[in-house]
Amino acid sequence: MSDLQTVDCDALVIGGGITGCFIALRLAQKGLKVCLADKGALFREASGRSGGGVRQQFRNKAELPLAMESVRLWQGLTEELDEDIEYYQGGSLRLHRTQQLHEEDKIRVERERAQGLEVHLLTPQQVRARLPVLAENIELWGGTYCPIDGTANPLLLGRALTHALLRAGVEVHRYEEIQTLETAGGRLSGAVGSQHIFRCSMAVNAAGPWARKIMQTMGFDFPVTFRKSQILVTEPLSPVIREFISFDKGYLRQATDGNLHLGVRGIPIVELETRQTISSFEDVGAHFPEVFPLLANVQIIRAFAGITTWTADGIPILDEVPGIAGLWVASGFSGHGFCLGPVVGKLFSEWMTSGRPSMDMSAFAWSRFGKVEWSNQLRKAADAR
Amino acid sequence: MKEDMGFLRLENVQRGEALQIEVDGCPVAAFAGETVATALLSAGVFSCQIHDGRTMGVFCNIGQCCSCLMTIDGVSGVRACQTPVSPGLKVAIRRVEKRGPRP
Numbered sequence: 269m270s271d272l273q274t275v276d277c278d279a280l281v282i283g284g285g286i287t288g289c290f291i292a293l294r295l296a297q298k299g300l301k302v303c304l305a306d307k308g309a310l311f312r313e314a315s316g317r318s319g320g321g322v323r324q325q326f327r328n329k330a331e332l333p334l335a336m337e338s339v340r341l342w343q344g345l346t347e348e349l350d351e352d353i354e355y356y357q358g359g360s361l362r363l364h365r366t367q368q369l370h371e372e373d374k375i376r377v378e379r380e381r382a383q384g385l386e387v388h389l390l391t392p393q394q395v396r397a398r399l400p401v402l403a404e405n406i407e408l409w410g411g412t413y414c415p416i417d418g419t420a421n422p423l424l425l426g427r428a429l430t431h432a433l434l435r436a437g438v439e440v441h442r443y444e445e446i447q448t449l450e451t452a453g454g455r456l457s458g459a460v461g462s463q464h465i466f467r468c469s470m471a472v473n474a475a476g477p478w479a480r481k482i483m484q485t486m487g488f489d490f491p492v493t494f495r496k497s498q499i500l501v502t503e504p505l506s507p508v509i510r511e512f513i514s515f516d517k518g519y520l521r522q523a524t525d526g527n528l529h530l531g532v533r534g535i536p537i538v539e540l541e542t543r544q545t546i547s548s549f550e551d552v553g554a555h556f557p558e559v560f561p562l563l564a565n566v567q568i569i570r571a572f573a574g575i576t577t578w579t580a581d582g583i584p585i586l587d588e589v590p591g592i593a594g595l596w597v598a599s600g601f602s603g604h605g606f607c608l609g610p611v612v613g614k615l616f617s618e619w620m621t622s623g624r625p626s627m628d629m630s631a632f633a634w635s636r637f638g639k640v641e642w643s644n645q646l647r648k649a650a651d652a653r
Numbered sequence: 654m655k656e657d658m659g660f661l662r663l664e665n666v667q668r669g670e671a672l673q674i675e676v677d678g679c680p681v682a683a684f685a686g687e688t689v690a691t692a693l694l695s696a697g698v699f700s701c702q703i704h705d706g707r708t709m710g711v712f713c714n715i716g717q718c719c720s721c722l723m724t725i726d727g728v729s730g731v732r733a734c735q736t737p738v739s740p741g742l743k744v745a746i747r748r749v750e751k752r753g754p755r756p
Contacts, residue, residue, distance in 0.1 A: 358754050503722050503730035503747075504704060507755035526704065526749050567730030569719035 274465045277303040277439065279620060282446050282459070282482065283475035284310035286318075286422075287598050287605055289429040290613025291472055291620075296436040298621050303468070304438050305461055307445035307478065311426025314476055317542070317574030318422045318606040319499055319519060319531045321512045323360045325380060325387050325414040326373075328583045330631030331604065332383050337627065338611035339416060345610065351428035353420050354524045360417030361390075361398060363408065363515040363559070370409035377412055387414040401508050403561050419512050419521045422606065446475075448485045449595065451650045456594035470620055472596040473589075477540050477575045479599035486592070487646040491579065491637045492600045495534030496541070498548035498573040502528040502566045517555035528566070530556060534576055534603070542573045576603045579637070586612065586632035588619075591642025596620065597634070659695030674742040683738040690714060690721055690734035693744075701733050705752035723747050 277300075281292040284306030292304040306312075322342055324335040346355055364370040373389065380387050395411040396402055433440055441464065449471065450458040459466045473479045483490035504526030512521045518532040532551040548571065557564040579585060579600040589595040596619070598612055605612075615625040634640050658664065659682065669685025674692055683692035690711045693701070700708040701721040712720035714734045721733040724745040733744070 356754055503719065504702075504749050506750045507753060510755040522754065524753055526752060565729065567722070569722070569730070 272460070272463065272465045274467060275303060275439070276467045277301045278468060278470065279303075280305060280459055280466045280468045280471040282306075282471060282473050283479070284308075284440070284442070285313060285315035285474065285476055285605070286311070286425070286429075286609035287315075287476075287601070287612050288472070288474035289315075289426075289433060290609045291474060291598070291616045292438045293429065293433055293436055294613045294617035295620060296433070296438045298617055300621070302438045303441060303466055304433065305441040305444040305446055305459075305464075305466070307443070307462075307475075309442055310430050310440070311422065313542075314497075314574040314576055315606065315609075316422050316426050317497075317499065317572050319497075319529060320419045320422050320521060320523070320606065321360070321417070321519070322355065322357075322420055322607045323414070323417045323512055324385055324607070325360055325412060325417060326362065326376060326514075327604070328581070329379065329383070331583045331608075332380065332385065333627060334611050334615075335604075335607055336383075336385060337614075338608050339418075341610035341614065342418070342420070342607075345425075349428040349432050351424065351431065353425045353428050355418060355420035355425075357416050357418035358510040358512070359413055359415045361395070361511040361513050362412045363395065363402075363513070364410045364412075365407055365516055365559075367409050369516070373412050385414065386416060387412055398511065399509070399513070401560050401562055403559055406559055413511070417512060419523075420606075421523065446482060449482070449592075449650075451592055451647070453651065454591060454593060454647060456592055470594045470596075472598060472616060472620070474598045476599055476601075476605075477577045479577070479597060483589075483597065486589075486650065487642065488589070488640070490585075490597070490599070491634075492577045492585075494537050494540060495576045495578060495603075496537045496545065496573050497531060497534035497576050497603065498545055498571055500530045500548065500552055500568045500571045502530070502563070503569050505562075505566065508562065515559060517551070517559070520556070520560070527569070528563075530563075530568075537575070540575055542575060544571055544573055548573075576601070576605075578602045581636070584608070584612075584632055585634045586615070586629055587634040589642075590634065590640045591647065660697065661695045672738065672740040674738050674740075674744055676744045677746055681744075685738070687738050688734055689723065689725065689736045689738055689742070689744055692738055693733060700746055702747040702749065704749040707752075 296302045390411045392408040444461040480490040509522040582602040585600045619625040699710040725731040
């Protein structure tokens, strides 16, 4: 261990996905010396394999204000990053193929409108007018439409953010797997990586699925499970879809280059791996063409899978780690991390520099899943390392 | 016939029977056993798809990149580099009229 070089910084961000990149960028812009460590390359995992939706409707009541603030921040990103990230607000459209979903969504739309989101309940005719590629013979009860939702290109965002991090002076450590965290008297004092030892008084664990393993090395049981979500990409087509479309069998959007990106519900996994699954192809083949007949004659040219990290209630854990002052965790986004990246970066940079975030984060507390304790025994063991 | 060799084919290689395929209605020379991509490159045709004015052609030539998608025998989105030629095979350059979201 002694042959590892030591790096001093104010804050260490663990994880180079959208969450970690935005936290690191905003901390550096507040004048901190920031190191960002990732076990691989930036945006290599779920952030770069995302469906690219930047969506506010059908979110948890507590999460919606964060999503709305994040979309406000998304609107300024292209200009700030000074690179095309193919962000556009083409709206999001959710189809109702059953009466039950239509009735449930009436209540949901009312709640979201009361929270200040512009979202509309559509009749079947209004859905069809918006979506000419929809099959004529399917049962359709209506839909919901949020005009200011949108999509972006995850790969272009990753590249633009990498450039922004370097411009802001963040020290980016790729292929640096954090092995363990170090503490002194209940305070964070550093971290041991595969290539360097970091000396810092603040760190944030934004390692997505791997956040659980890092918490485990400190003796915590981080309450998340994992899903593998696969996206199928079609050959490029002339523009046929504007909105981010979701329905009971999956979702789809059209990228700027014309490819349709087709996503289905993730598969529960235990081992963290991203091998492709044939069942995603079967699901798409079995359910998408009956709703979107043009897909029957369209080729799939590639597919990729990413790991999403889920909590029991489907909203993230955004919290200080109990018992270890100076350590935060941001994970468990349950498939919503791409949209929320900008706002989480803003809130954590406020929290870590001024002691409190500018929005209410109590709904995202780790302790909502039961008491979280760092025992004296664990504390002593950690101090002794 | 030397003209049929095109400018990329090596000489002194044993080839299949000479034949013709049809690319956007124009005859293109090929030899049995070649791929559509080989016939196109040898004839100096470098565009397989045209996206809103930007052309894409054979890139990896091993079936991975999907840059050479064409309309072959009436089926859209077929890889030219993985499709063997046959006499009279109808090949069309794939056109995507416009790039960007539907207005």
